[in-house]
Amino acid sequence: xxxxxxxxxxxxxxxxxxxxxxxxxGEGSRLWDQQGREFIDFAGGIAVNCLGHCHPALVKAxxxxxxxxxxxxxxxxxxxxxxxxxxxxxxxxxDKVYFANSGAExxxxxxxxxxxxxxxxxxxxxxxxxxxxxGFHGRxxxxxxxxxxxxxxxxxxxxxxxxxxxxxxNLDSLKALISDKTCAVVLExxxxxxxxxxxTVEFIQGVRALCNQHNALLVFDEVQSGVGRTxxxxxxxxxxxxxDVLTTAKALGGGFPIxxxxxxxxxxxxxxxxxxxxxxxxxxxACAVGLAAFDTVNTPEVLNxxxxxxxxxxxxLNAINAKYQVFSExxxxxxxxxxxxxxxxxxxxxxxxxxxxEQGLLVLMAGYNVVRFAPSLIIPEADIKxxxxxxxxxxxxxxxxxxxxxxxx
Ligand SMILES: *Cc1c(COP(=O)(O)O)cnc(C)c1O
Numbered sequence: 453x454x455x456x457x458x459x460x461x462x463x464x465x466x467x468x469x470x471x472x473x474x475x476x477x478g479e480g481s482r483l484w485d486q487q488g489r490e491f492i493d494f495a496g497g498i499a500v501n502c503l504g505h506c507h508p509a510l511v512k513a514x515x516x517x518x519x520x521x522x523x524x525x526x527x528x529x530x531x532x533x534x535x536x537x538x539x540x541x542x543x544x545x546x547d548k549v550y551f552a553n554s555g556a557e558x559x560x561x562x563x564x565x566x567x568x569x570x571x572x573x574x575x576x577x578x579x580x581x582x583x584x585x586x587g588f589h590g591r592x593x594x595x596x597x598x599x600x601x602x603x604x605x606x607x608x609x610x611x612x613x614x615x616x617x618x619x620x621x622n623l624d625s626l627k628a629l630i631s632d633k634t635c636a637v638v639l640e641x642x643x644x645x646x647x648x649x650x651x652t653v654e655f656i657q658g659v660r661a662l663c664n665q666h667n668a669l670l671v672f673d674e675v676q677s678g679v680g681r682t683x684x685x686x687x688x689x690x691x692x693x694x695x696d697v698l699t700t701a702k703a704l705g706g707g708f709p710i711x712x713x714x715x716x717x718x719x720x721x722x723x724x725x726x727x728x729x730x731x732x733x734x735x736x737x738a739c740a741v742g743l744a745a746f747d748t749v750n751t752p753e754v755l756n757x758x759x760x761x762x763x764x765x766x767x768x769l770n771a772i773n774a775k776y777q778v779f780s781e782x783x784x785x786x787x788x789x790x791x792x793x794x795x796x797x798x799x800x801x802x803x804x805x806x807x808x809x810e811q812g813l814l815v816l817m818a819g820y821n822v823v824r825f826a827p828s829l830i831i832p833e834a835d836i837k838x839x840x841x842x843x844x845x846x847x848x849x850x851x852x853x854x855x856x857x858x859x860x861x
Pocket of ligand 1: 553554555556557559588589590591640644645673674675676677701702
């Protein structure tokens, strides 16, 4: 059977609009489509493929586990799950781990947990959850309602109640909402989908202080920023602020579905037997791959390498911008970077993405004003250089076409 883009329209629910490119093979930071056309991958499956495609350590972990045992129910003690959990608690603030299969599910667990902790410790009035505008936390009805883009949560009937949204990097707007009825404040310690927005140190420390003042738990959604993405194992480590609950997914499995919620003993104890669960959560295949990914990323060489690569991206993008003046700012941290478009190109990030693909380069958008980069954390420097050359070629064409259209118009 020949698979093409048109089959998507025939058999798939139309909630996505995929590109006509049909990648069939990947190795490191390169992908090949059905016709054998090669692409350099600066997108990384949206910050998932933290070790590129088909990394040998992950292939080995997956195939070894596939020949041993695929699945166990949560009524059994599970070797790979406990090994990964041990690794997570040994390397973070957390004492306890809950496994899920995605970012949204990890967040769903976190949201249910904070509500239960507040109920047990303070009674039924303390249910308010404060999140931030433009924040993204997944697509289940609870997580999408906590997300700060009403366009994503409207139109599905009544939403979970008592959720408010403050402005990111604006402590006063949080102060205006927070009270002793707040059970938790939820945020991304680097907003991804919302446009690659870093928190200021004053903001993030101020959020922590306000949570302490009102006995509200602080939840960091590190689904996109975690597992080495910012050059720290988790972004909180680079901010000097420790959350009470942390969620991680995307890069945690390096391309195999897994998510996790991390927290302290004192908080975890409220999710007693029967309060929450997931059939596939802690799946041995997922956890075996997750362990290999975690151990490969969590080394000084890889984490420092992220910082070196960030600088290569920044220098390259700034050099392109010096020639073409298409960006207003290069922002983000580590290998979660955004090129915000200048006023002349406002709203055109999709055009940049399509122009890049024409040149054999995959990039992402973060809204319509930002081109996003989330490549493999170990992308070879030569691939960064070659990819940026392709990006420059794409921009040269786009700038020329825009100028021609202006002259004609
Ligand atoms: C991608 C993302 C999610 C959702 O993860 P899924 O695996 O798609 O459910 C949640 N939070 C953040 C910050 C994300 O970037």
